[in-house]
Amino acid sequence: MSIRINCITKDAGNHENPYVAISHLGWINENTQERGYSTREIIYDFVKNGNTAYVKDAFDTIAKLMCAISSRETKYVKTVADETKTDNLLKLQECK
Numbered sequence: 001m002s003i004r005i006n007c008i009t010k011d012a013g014n015h016e017n018p019y020v021a022i023s024h025l026g027w028i029n030e031n032t033q034e035r036g037y038s039t040r041e042i043i044y045d046f047v048k049n050g051n052t053a054y055v056k057d058a059f060d061t062i063a064k065l066m067c068a069i070s071s072r073e074t075k076y077v078k079t080v081a082d083e084t085k086t087d088n089l090l091k092l093q094e095c096k
Contacts, residue, residue: 002052003027003036005043005065007095015094021076026095027053037095044075055079055088063088 007026014020025043028035038046044067047053053065063079070076079088 001029001046002031002054003029003046005053005055005089005092008089008092009095018090021074022089024095025053025077040076043077047077053077055092057088065089 005025005027008015008022009024009026010017010020011023022040024037024039026035026037027043043053043065047065048067055063055065057063065077066080068076068078077089
């Protein structure tokens with residue numbers, strides 16, 4: 001299964017602070033049009049279990065998500081490094 005991440009929610013609602021963790025991610029399955037809103041840990045498990053999650057920019061460039069674990073054992077997802085200097089995931093709008 002494959003989903004496109006289309007928005008994020010950060011802990012404490014401080015969207016612009018790069019040091020505040022993403023708590024939830026909004027997504028859409030572009031094949032079925034199913035939509036959802038899941039915790040960071042659920043998306044981590046989704047990707048870890050072999051599914052694909054990605055971010056698409058205005059030019060339809062896709063950046064896939066990969067699993068990561070912080071030095072404090074926090075599980076999270078991040079985009080695979082590409083030629084974009086900014087973080088594709090953190091550039092997404094706040095989920096409403």
